[in-house]
Amino acid sequence: MITKRIAVSATLASILIVGGLALAGFKGWGPLGSRLGVMITTVQPEAVMGLGQGGDPLVVMVVFPWPGVGSCSGQFTVTATENDQEVRVSNVTSREAPPGTSCADIGPGENGKNAVALYLTQPLAGREVVRFSDGARLTMLPDPVGP
8 A cells, every 4th residue: 555655656756757847848948948949048138118108017128139030929038136226137038939839929029129028016116227137227218108
């Protein structure tokens, strides 16, 4: 009885480990991701902008250089650490699927730039936004004008 429970537990643990490694590879994390053809790129952010009137004050768009080619929904991620004086923004990470993989294409960026949403814990409210990598202050672009 105890031996059977150990065997079942070991089997379940093996399934969880293999499933986790497969998911990590699909997401492009670790050595398995590169073997599956996921290309990971990091890019320094250049600017931020709000969503404009009626937009969520807890969301800012992080603008970064990106060639004028299409991109996929969910391809870009960015994080930040916040305090009362500033928001420190990480580099933007791009996880591109292998060639031949279909995706929800969101089209090319504009003027060699693209943007990704950053979700804050509190509105900017005059806080400075800086790059985590070098402490450089990011330009605050004007909010888009609605229709």
